[in-house]
Each structure stands twice: as structure tokens, then as C-alpha cells.
Amino acid sequence: MTKQDALSQRIHLGYSALLDLALSILVIQNPERFGTAAPWVPRVQAKLPDGLLDELRILTEEADLFELAHQLEREGPVPVPDALARLANQDLARALLQYWEVISPEVAAHTGLITQSLQAESVRLATTDPLNFMTHFSDRVSVTGDGHDLLLEWGKGMRVPLSELTRIQFIPSVFSPRRLMFYRLGAVQLFFYAPQLGITAVLDDEPPESMTLGFSALADTTRLKLLRLVATHDLPAQEMAQRLAVNESTVSRHLRLLVEAGLVGRVRNEGKHIFYSLHASRVERLVTELLSYLGRQR
Numbered sequence: 401m402t403k404q405d406a407l408s409q410r411i412h413l414g415y416s417a418l419l420d421l422a423l424s425i426l427v428i429q430n431p432e433r434f435g436t437a438a439p440w441v442p443r444v445q446a447k448l449p450d451g452l453l454d455e456l457r458i459l460t461e462e463a464d465l466f467e468l469a470h471q472l473e474r475e476g477p478v479p480v481p482d483a484l485a486r487l488a489n490q491d492l493a494r495a496l497l498q499y500w501e502v503i504s505p506e507v508a509a510h511t512g513l514i515t516q517s518l519q520a521e522s523v524r525l526a527t528t529d530p531l532n533f534m535t536h537f538s539d540r541v542s543v544t545g546d547g548h549d550l551l552l553e554w555g556k557g558m559r560v561p562l563s564e565l566t567r568i569q570f571i572p573s574v575f576s577p578r579r580l581m582f583y584r585l586g587a588v589q590l591f592f593y594a595p596q597l598g599i600t601a602v603l604d605d606e607p608p609e610s611m612t613l614g615f616s617a618l619a620d621t622t623r624l625k626l627l628r629l630v631a632t633h634d635l636p637a638q639e640m641a642q643r644l645a646v647n648e649s650t651v652s653r654h655l656r657l658l659v660e661a662g663l664v665g666r667v668r669n670e671g672k673h674i675f676y677s678l679h680a681s682r683v684e685r686l687v688t689e690l691l692s693y694l695g696r697q698r
Contacts, residue, residue: 418469424575517595
């Protein structure tokens with residue numbers, strides 16, 4: 401068996417309603433990071449029982465929903481309500497079931513698209529190099545020159561040794577706010593992709609996702625103020641919140657998007673405080689990328 405064949409066997413394609421449920425909760429609970437541009441967000445918000453999102457936030461403070469969903473999925477394929485009934489925390493199971501009843505019509509409406517995407521990507525996986533398969537979804541995923549590691553563009557970049565992964569799972573997602581979202585669970589690397597963009601290769605005229613994510617991060621008054629604060633001095637989220645007279649949790653969610661886009665980085669810890677700094681080179685690179693995309697030289 402060749403190295404490529406061994407890698408291909410670790411790549412799995414399939415829809416997971418439980419993992420997509422976990423992703424949707426992450427998105428809907430973090431409007432500062434993901435916004436409300438996706439059509440499903442206001443539809444779901446309008447149908448949710450009062451207080452359910454707050455209850456879910458409290459119930460999952462010390463739980464990783466992605467890990468829980470992955471564990472439930474490993475116990476065998478069953479309908480979502482039956483899977484949730486396996487949870488030891490009955491309050492969490494009840495709240496998640498209420499949430500699932502609201503989002504399940506969104507999943508049902510996309511069944512055809514998900515099936516079409518899985519068929520197309522299965523053909524691609526069977527007929528292309530596995531490294532090329534993994535990187536065609538987004539320019540935010542690349543491979544080292546020796547082919548040993550995945551490079552995921554999040555903050556300054558994350559290196560994932562392929563030798564550490566026993567499973568690489570690609571999930572067409574009804575709720576992904578990005579062209580590609582990634583999440584690591586030990587030896588399992590999850591990739592959520594928007595199926596309407598995954599059915600065919602990214603077109604030459606499609607703007608790079610790293611560029612659109614960067615400019616999306618800049619398109620907010622609060623985030624621009626945060627960038628200005630850290631442009632000359634390293635600061636912790638607590639002090640930024642005080643200076644802007646906003647809630648600290650709100651600042652943290654805005655910072656997460658700025659870090660994800662590579663515009664801000666964590667530079668050091670002092671006690672319980674994490675200090676952040678501006679990545680000026682990334683801001684400058686955004687300008688260069690935009691001019692290049694427009695066909696203009698800087």
C-alpha cells in the first residue's frame with residue numbers, strides 16, 4: 401500500500417447531523433464572530449423557545465459539544481433524538497432535543513444538496529491525490545513541501561502532522577459560516593464545508609477565502625477599535641473591554657474572529673491575562689491580496 405493510499409483510507413466523507421447541530425450552536429451563539437448573514441440564522445432564532453440559547457450556553461460551559469456529538473456518533477447511526485437520549489446529562493439532552501426540533505427542517509431542506517455534494521466529492525476523492533483533495537476546498541488549507549503536515553490558516557497558522565491523525569472527516573454542512581471550518585478532536589480532524597461551494601472546484605475568479613475572511617473581520621466598528629487599541633501596545637481583553645466600555649465576553653468573541661483572520665495574535669500570558677498584538681504584516685498582505693485579485697499591482 402502506498403503512502404497516498406494509506407492517507408486516502410483515513411479520509412471519510414459523510415453527513416453528521418449531530419456534528420452539524422454542534423456547529424450551528426457555535427454559530428448562532430457568537431454573532432460577533434460569525435454575524436447573522438446566513439439566511440438560516442434569523443429563521444431559527446424566530447422559532448427558538450425563549451431562553452433556550454442561554455440555557456444551552458450554561459449547560460455547555462464545561463462540555464465540548466463537538467466531542468459529545470462525535471462520541472454519540474461512534475456508538476452507532478441512529479436518529480438524532482435517539483442519540484441524544486444516550487446523554488447522561490438529561491437537562492442537556494432535553495435542551496438539545498428542543499433545539500434539534502427547530503433546526504431539523506433546515507437540514508431536511510438541504511438533503512438533496514448534501515447528497516449531490518457527497519457523490520461529487522466521493523468521485524473526486526477516488527480520482528485525485530488525497531493531498532489535493534484536502535486542499536481544494538479552501539486556500540486556508542495547504543500542505544508542507546514534504547507532504548507530512550497540513551497547514552491550517554487560523555491565527556499565525558496551525559501545523560497538523562498527518563501522522564497524528566487516524567481519521568480526517570469531511571462533513572457537508574447546512575450551517576457552516578465559512579467555505580471551510582476545521583475542528584480537532586485528538587486524532588480526528590473535522591472539516592465542515594459549505595456544499596454549494598464544494599461540489600465543484602473553486603473557480604479561478606472566486607476570491608480567496610483567507611482574503612474574504614480578513615475583510616469580513618475588518619467590517620465592524622468594534623473590531624476596528626480593538627485593532628487600533630493593540631496597534632501600538634499589547635493589551636489583554638479585560639483592559640480593552642474597559643477602554644471601550646463593553647462587555648468582556650463581547651470583546652473576547654470579537655478577538656476570536658480577529659485571531660482567526662490572522663489580524664491579531666496572542667503574544668504572552670501574565671497570570672490570567674492573555675495579551676494581544678496587531679499583526680501589521682497581515683493587514684498589509686490583505687491590501688496586496690486585494691490588488692492582486694483586482695488585477696492591479698501595488
